[in-house]
Amino acid sequence: MYDIAIVGAGVNGCSMAYEFSLENKKVIIFDMDGISSGGSGAAGAFISPKFSKTGDLKELLNKAFSYSMEYYEKNFPTLFKKSRLIHIAKDEDSSKNINEYKKSTKLELLNTPKDFMSGLSEYANSYENICMETAVVNAKSICSAMSKGAKHIKEKVDTLIYDDGQWIINDVYVAKHVILSTGAYKSVIDEPYIKIRGIWGHRIDVKTSTDNPYTIHQDVSISKSENGELAIGATHDVHYHPQTSNKAYDIENGRVELLNKARKTIDLEDLEVIKDYTGLRSGSSDYMPIVGRVVLSRETLRSCKNITNGKKYSADDFTYYPNLYILNGSAGYGFVLAPYLAKQLKDFILYAKDIDEAISPVRLFVRWAKRLG
Numbered sequence: 205m206y207d208i209a210i211v212g213a214g215v216n217g218c219s220m221a222y223e224f225s226l227e228n229k230k231v232i233i234f235d236m237d238g239i240s241s242g243g244s245g246a247a248g249a250f251i252s253p254k255f256s257k258t259g260d261l262k263e264l265l266n267k268a269f270s271y272s273m274e275y276y277e278k279n280f281p282t283l284f285k286k287s288r289l290i291h292i293a294k295d296e297d298s299s300k301n302i303n304e305y306k307k308s309t310k311l312e313l314l315n316t317p318k319d320f321m322s323g324l325s326e327y328a329n330s331y332e333n334i335c336m337e338t339a340v341v342n343a344k345s346i347c348s349a350m351s352k353g354a355k356h357i358k359e360k361v362d363t364l365i366y367d368d369g370q371w372i373i374n375d376v377y378v379a380k381h382v383i384l385s386t387g388a389y390k391s392v393i394d395e396p397y398i399k400i401r402g403i404w405g406h407r408i409d410v411k412t413s414t415d416n417p418y419t420i421h422q423d424v425s426i427s428k429s430e431n432g433e434l435a436i437g438a439t440h441d442v443h444y445h446p447q448t449s450n451k452a453y454d455i456e457n458g459r460v461e462l463l464n465k466a467r468k469t470i471d472l473e474d475l476e477v478i479k480d481y482t483g484l485r486s487g488s489s490d491y492m493p494i495v496g497r498v499v500l501s502r503e504t505l506r507s508c509k510n511i512t513n514g515k516k517y518s519a520d521d522f523t524y525y526p527n528l529y530i531l532n533g534s535a536g537y538g539f540v541l542a543p544y545l546a547k548q549l550k551d552f553i554l555y556a557k558d559i560d561e562a563i564s565p566v567r568l569f570v571r572w573a574k575r576l577g
């Protein structure tokens with residue numbers, strides 16, 4: 205029997221595997237298509253904060269950014285590279301946000317290199333920008349390194365049955381705890397209050413004679429050049445889903461879109477696309493991640509009947525799936541959030557430390573239940 209079974213070997217599942225390997229737990233991790241075959245494999249995997257005015261997500265991401273920068277550098281130094289980021293607004297509204305951010309942030313800001321900016325397009329120079337020390341990790345290698353201590357099974361998890369204090373997975377594997385980190389792919393359990401929205405993304409590695417010394421984010425993310433190559437990526441298709449769409453994603457069209465957007469910011473010469481990566485990123489209905497134990501909605505509605513009339517209950521009054529947890533909904537920030545959130549979920553499972561309700565599935569259940577009334 206395994207201590208922990210993880211469904212999904214993206215950055216969330218692999219960060220969980222790493223946390224439990226530090227505790228010498230026996231971990232098994234399932235992925236239907238192999239390590240980082242979903243959104244994580246498509247990510248540029250930039251580690252950067254969120255440049256908005258205020259809000260819970262900005263606060264969470266600022267904390268997670270500082271935590272992750274240290275975490276990757278300390279634990280995976282060869283897969284982590286510092287890179288100076290120039291984040292450029294796309295319009296007047298996002299210019300205002302950047303200005304507000306600059307006034308309020310405690311993170312260290314750098315002067316944007318003027319000579320470099322003068323070589324960028326008029327569009328890039330029309331709006332506010334911000335420059336700071338950020339980083340990038342190698343998405344696939346970091347997921348493999350984090351989950352090295354776990355047993356990997358390349359198999360789709362179809363059934364989870366709880367029997368006699370243990371979870372039986374696909375009628376074969378047995379574990380005490382199960383963590384669902386399945387991203388925006390079809391869920392293993394069906395709970396109506398957990399709605400994950402997938403946004404399809406595409407990244408290309410290109411060869412170019414233009415040397416780019418910075419990470420640039422404007423309409424798309426453009427990485428720093430290395431050996432004459434750089435990566436361009438974005439999540440830009442809200443309609444395409446690989447499990448429900450009846451036609452294949454148009455890779456050629458996606459490339460054209462990415463290159464057109466990149467060229468709005470920087471002129472890339474002698475360009476040749478050498479590799480494509482695609483995947484879904486997953487977002488929750490309120491954009492905050494979903495971390496913690498999973499409420500059993502049917503049973504809880506029975507025992508806390510007046511919740512639909514707005515009566516307030518304590519989360520301790522609710523019924524939960526035994527030893528079943530979720531880590532999902534990290535939107536465009538999976539590589540920033542995963543180490544920070546995985547530590548919190550591990551501390552909850554092993555040491556009963558509280559998880560903030562702003563990220564717990566409880567908040568989604570309560571809102572959903574009130575709407576039933």
Ligand SMILES: Cc1cc2nc3c(=O)[nH]c(=O)nc-3n(C[C@H](O)[C@H](O)[C@H](O)COP(=O)(O)OP(=O)(O)OC[C@H]3O[C@@H](n4cnc5c(N)ncnc54)[C@H](O)[C@@H]3O)c2cc1C
Pocket residue numbers: 211212213214215216217234235236237238239240241242243244245246247248249250251359360361362385386387388389390391392403404405406407425437438439482483484485486531532533534535536537538539540541
């Ligand atoms: C183009 C693009 C660029 C991005 N850039 C960045 C960036 O620069 N920085 C950043 O922090 N984030 C970025 N993101 C977002 C980031 O990739 C996601 O937040 C992150 O990958 C989410 O990880 P996850 O583990 O939740 O999901 P995923 O990586 O999607 O992993 C879920 C896994 O679960 C598996 N799975 C699902 N159901 C089952 C099942 N029933 N049985 C077995 N396996 C199952 C899937 O095969 C998949 O591998 C980007 C995303 C995209 C698409």
